[in-house]
Amino acid sequence: MSQSLAAHPDRLLPADPGTRSIARSLLERVQDLPIISPHGHVDAAVIEQNTPFPDPAALLVSPDHYVTRLIHADGVSMDQLHAGESQDSREVWRRFVEAWPLFEGTASGYWLRTQFEQVFKLGADLSGMSADASYDAISAKLVEPDFRPRQLFKDFNIEVLATTDDPLDNLASHKALTEDPTFNGRVLPTFRPDAYLNVAHPSWAANVERLIETAADGGSGYAGYIAALENRRRYFVEHGAVSADHGVRTPATLKLDAAEAEALFEKARAGKATAADRDAFEAHMMYQMARMSVEDGLVMTIHPGSYRNHHGPTFESFGADTGHDIPFAINYTEAIRPLLQDFGTAKDFHLVLFTLDETVFSRELAPLAGFYPSVYLGAPWWFLDAPDAMLRFRSAVTETAGFSRSSGFIDDTRAFCSIPARHDASRRIEASFLARLVAEHRVSEDRAHELILDIVDGSPRRVFKL
Template identity: 55%
Template structure:
């Protein structure tokens, strides 16, 4: 391979030691041909419903992917110049944004972002030369010329990627008409499922809490002027999601406090929040109470509860005001699970109807808190590394930190958590290679037989997430 050849290597991410690599190749072979189950992500379902060609390389690879835009921003690029918050770019602006990526391509060396993009460039578009300022326009033209072809429309890619299940993330007030249309379309080879995401409706300190709860009531046909109607509205919208195929409810707050309130106290705080007179401590107490209520509802309607807390959202206020949310300005912070989840797990942790997946971006929590919780409570599973730690070294650390306590059956399966549709197969392939790497090392150290490793390898890509998220019909 020449210095300028970026064709993806067949042994990428496998162990360097030739004898261990041979084992990893065998184990990877058990996984590589399986389809993709993606139980949590942020692809817009209308992408598949409309099935319009991707507009240009920038809108396909750059603008929607905050993994890409955040590092470019850190290097001095204006997010507006990358297309963030602007809607469709014209040809000149899209090409200019692409040139910014090319000028900074070297800064992504060694990052999973570069790994994913080179995988996509090579496998989807056959590009085997590096992206540089000198090749930026040629690479752009190669991709842009291919995008209108039938094989690269969203539905064709959905099929060629082998996607069996793709879960989106949806507002509780969404009518889910796009999902209904996709579910009724027998030509789509996989399932596209909504996910109930109620976060902003559970935060009483939000300045728009009244308008949000009013909208929730309107969508549910309930009067949310009081707490009891608010609860009925949330239950009704969850039922609406279940009727449209949802299998999970996703939650992300500052912490996972879950202490329930007395009913009269919850009613009082909700009333004061609606009046704009709620104290911060009371608002926090109500939000924690509502997380408990979400668990109670999950135990009744069967939606798998997923938690990924501990993020300072929109860390830079000026960027939020200018560009909106989800632009890559969210920063991790430490989080506690054992004490904060104690009330919730005391009530529902051994309930066979209840299931919860705990994610973190605080790596220290994997072995200290999450694995021990999943090693006792039948309802608890450890979520795969996501966001800042869905990277090669971190994924290997995750497996080493968790597997000694809970093995592999108490983990979630890989979660790609992506808005960038074309990156889905690259991300899942990365996870499979790293799982093969991890298992091969155990076999080489005589800590696991090759037979056990092969059996585990076969279950991890599709069987495990299908079980955890009840895609296989499992109720416990």
């Protein structure tokens, strides 16, 4: 069996020997720091109930759209990649192993290889094992008593893990974890109201009715809708939430007076809203979310620029988050201006801006974060949370915004076992970038050691009010 590349101590570090030596020193400074994960999609119930992980395919292949999309692009149908009634998990795993060479050079390949080496202790690259041998080795690991979510939470050195939650979730699992004296980590809910703000969402009308009925304190109409959102945000704060996340199509914001907003709201409830009406209402609600964040203290994060469910037939058969969300170009400077006019300098308001459009890194995001006290640069996200893209991000934004205006790393993952691999990759990239600045005599080595500590640990605590 060949040794896994994930075992190499210098992975992702600079090729130049002198710069690499500096990077090693910087990485050593932060390598063992606890993981702060202020945005992700792991289900809190998995940790609260300490549920055993399923088989290898159900854990590592079927739910990971990074994985399934590339295998699908090679001609494998989606139904062959989803373990369940129609597909045996071992057969799904065999198709994955057959496709493993496709992942060379990809971020997915790097994260998976790291998991195989460091979490599952395979001791060899997947290419050096048969599909059945690797399936059996991982399956054996999954049934070990110490390979449960709570123990891995501790083994991964996770201090804070934020989830993503529906506004009407009762947050029972979060409450149980908080009250459990045997659990020492922090699992924080995150308010995610997209399906209640986006009129184009197929369940918007039904969601709004449930929201008003449940949380409006007897109110009705648009006023009751606003009151219900405020009340649910307050409930999340009481249960430990530090942020509200918004996965919007664009970062458009719009300030409407109450009468205009109410008219759009009622038009939408009657099913008569045009596409322009829907866009205007969502943009107005983003403005309202910022207003509420100023009042209740929740950090506001915006994740725009994804054409969700690009392939209709796949969405109809397999649902959302199945690999065909495709980025498109966005505009931040004009779109976010109405919000920033009123709240950009508001005391203690934190606005974290993410993008899938690299062209706005230096042109829009860095200048915005370099002026507005409220604005922070969200870490490279989704297709950009990869080694070269993270380096491009640092190169593009640092000369304008410095290091203090960034959020720290965001893993944004559903794959619990990939969390340490993703954070380790980020720490190696930050060490590599800083090492180059030191080697070029642009930053002193002592200062670089201070900076990497702040990037990895200080920034996420500061930006997300932890």
